[in-house]
Amino acid sequence: MASTTSLWPILLLITTASCAINRQAIVSRYNVTRTALIDNNTTPLQVGNGNFAYNVDNTGMQTFLPFNTLSSWAWHNDSLPENGNISDYHGVPMLTHGRNVSYDIPDPNLPEVSQWLIGNPNRINLGRIGLKYKGAALQAAQILNPVQELDVWNGVITSAFDIDGEAVKVITQGDFDSDSVVFRIESELVISGALEIELDFPYPPIHSTKYKYEVFVGVGVLEFSANFAPENQRADLPDTIRRRNSKGWNQYWSQGGFVDVTSSPNPKADELQRRIILSQYHVRVNSAADGQSPQESGLMNNGWYGKFHVEQVVWHNAHWCTWGRESHFDNVFPQLYETFLPSSLERAKLMGWEGARWPKMTETITGRSSPGGINGLLLWQQPHPMYLAELRYKISPTKETLERWDRVLTATADYMASYAWLNETSGRYDLGPPRV
Ligand SMILES: *[C@@H]1O[C@H](CO)[C@@H](O)[C@H](O)[C@H]1NC(C)=O
Ligand SMILES: *[C@@H]1O[C@H](CO)[C@@H](O)[C@H](O)[C@H]1NC(C)=O
Ligand SMILES: *[C@@H]1O[C@H](CO)[C@@H](O)[C@H](O)[C@H]1NC(C)=O
Ligand SMILES: *[C@@H]1O[C@H](CO)[C@@H](O)[C@H](O)[C@H]1NC(C)=O
Ligand SMILES: *[C@@H]1O[C@H](CO)[C@@H](O)[C@H](O)[C@H]1NC(C)=O
Ligand SMILES: *[C@@H]1O[C@H](CO)[C@@H](O)[C@H](O)[C@H]1NC(C)=O
Numbered sequence: 001m002a003s004t005t006s007l008w009p010i011l012l013l014i015t016t017a018s019c020a021i022n023r024q025a026i027v028s029r030y031n032v033t034r035t036a037l038i039d040n041n042t043t044p045l046q047v048g049n050g051n052f053a054y055n056v057d058n059t060g061m062q063t064f065l066p067f068n069t070l071s072s073w074a075w076h077n078d079s080l081p082e083n084g085n086i087s088d089y090h091g092v093p094m095l096t097h098g099r100n101v102s103y104d105i106p107d108p109n110l111p112e113v114s115q116w117l118i119g120n121p122n123r124i125n126l127g128r129i130g131l132k133y134k135g136a137a138l139q140a141a142q143i144l145n146p147v148q149e150l151d152v153w154n155g156v157i158t159s160a161f162d163i164d165g166e167a168v169k170v171i172t173q174g175d176f177d178s179d180s181v182v183f184r185i186e187s188e189l190v191i192s193g194a195l196e197i198e199l200d201f202p203y204p205p206i207h208s209t210k211y212k213y214e215v216f217v218g219v220g221v222l223e224f225s226a227n228f229a230p231e232n233q234r235a236d237l238p239d240t241i242r243r244r245n246s247k248g249w250n251q252y253w254s255q256g257g258f259v260d261v262t263s264s265p266n267p268k269a270d271e272l273q274r275r276i277i278l279s280q281y282h283v284r285v286n287s288a289a290d291g292q293s294p295q296e297s298g299l300m301n302n303g304w305y306g307k308f309h310v311e312q313v314v315w316h317n318a319h320w321c322t323w324g325r326e327s328h329f330d331n332v333f334p335q336l337y338e339t340f341l342p343s344s345l346e347r348a349k350l351m352g353w354e355g356a357r358w359p360k361m362t363e364t365i366t367g368r369s370s371p372g373g374i375n376g377l378l379l380w381q382q383p384h385p386m387y388l389a390e391l392r393y394k395i396s397p398t399k400e401t402l403e404r405w406d407r408v409l410t411a412t413a414d415y416m417a418s419y420a421w422l423n424e425t426s427g428r429y430d431l432g433p434p435r436v
Helices: 002-019 023-028 111-119 238-254 269-286 310-317 326-330 335-351 384-395 399-419
Strands: 032-034 045-048 052-056 069-071 092-096 099-103 128-133 144-151 156-163 166-173 180-186 195-202 223-227 421-423 428-430
Touching: 023 238, 023 269, 045 269, 099 335, 128 180, 166 238, 180 238, 223 238, 238 269, 310 384, 326 384, 335 399, 384 399
Parallel strands: none
Antiparallel strands: 032 144, 045 052, 052 069, 092 099, 128 195, 144 156, 156 166, 166 180, 180 223, 421 428
16 A cells, blocks of 8 residues: 555656646747748738737838738728718618518618728728838849748747848847837848838728738838837837747747647648647737737738628637637627627617627727628627637636626527517527528
8 A cells, every 4th residue: 555655646747747748849840931032912920919910021021012010999981971971871671570670781772871881990001111222112122032930939030131142130029018019120231221111101091802902101220119009108118028028928828728739640730730839829919909809811901991700709719718818818708799789789679679689790999780781681690699608607607707798698698589580380480581
């Protein structure tokens, strides 16, 4: 008996040792390295914090590909349409079990108004920061021997290249604590003044659902922080931001769940591991906003006018809970639904139902459900608060969790119960028609 007892600590030690994952070693295997000039305008590297992201080309800046700088907070309204008044739009009636219900569908009698409601407010690009050489735009053809690496563990992009035989090195980092990007640019060309920084501010955005650059109206260190904020605010020093951001990334990778498939003999394990790591980099940069969910293309470019889609919040944000990073989940839920609650209660009421009918394609300023043939009829976002609340409850199965979600869940349930229509022929409840 005595010898069995004394084995316990040894067994535990062995178990602990063989289970401990060297996260840094695994994460660091999947740095993104680029040794060719990218001419593909859909593949920037990114730094950012979920509310803000800065997208870079091979120069570690926005030099020859004018990638975007996007945030969760910078929105804009186009001029009002010339034909028609926004307040005349009331949706389009469709017969729904014997009564006319108005759905958020483009009104053929108010085409400009409908289009304006789809496209406003829209998210705007904050600006472009790039390199200028000898007073002119630096062309891709002038950038030789590019070697770029995103150090995933530390969140640092290092971009090296030559211009006219002179070496240039640019180090780019974001910040978790402010909407800033910091640069350190090392080159003889900075000292001679041949290499300069160019700032370019966009206006107005061109609206399309395809990837596009924004339109632009048209300083040698160099080390600087570029801080973007809705209100005047002093940027922290580059060194401060650099240190705290790398520390933030190290903490991010060290906390929450981690999947290690590196000892699998399956030849696909490496690619699976790469995707597990890089997708977590991406969600920290694009999917960790306060009180809102990302648009489909995150903070890389504007898809649907920068708006997001409420039926997609589960795959954009539920993972924070299942991966043990619930603070990011708590930054979004249930606040997002609470923001939409007044307009969603109103929407359901106008349509003749109880509770809250959640919007589809929207933003948190107006909560308006953007008119659309599918948008107006889509239903599968309605029960999502229940699923999300259940995920959160599994982590904290307390009365507080229930109370925190109560208003949102009750309004969700009230809507769903009143929306379902009892079909007396089949004896079942039908959803719609119409519905998508
Ligand atoms: C990734 O970057 C880190 C930091 O520079 C470095 O230590 C690591 O070796 C790199 N990984 C690879 C596979 O090169
Ligand atoms: C750009 O890269 C993406 C991802 O690799 C690829 O799907 C796309 O086809 C490329 N586009 C062009 C124009 O080469
Ligand atoms: C844009 O218009 C909406 C009303 O549709 C308003 O609530 C919002 O404050 C406006 N936003 C800006 C940035 O002007
Ligand atoms: C639009 O309609 C509202 C409500 O009827 C009215 O108060 C407003 O003056 C109208 N706006 C314009 C530009 O006609
Ligand atoms: C629904 O509205 C249409 C016109 O938009 C009207 O012709 C029809 O009679 C209405 N039906 C009911 C049941 O109110
Ligand atoms: C009721 O259900 C039956 C059987 O599924 C279906 O054929 C019928 O169209 C439904 N009635 C209505 C009004 O939707």
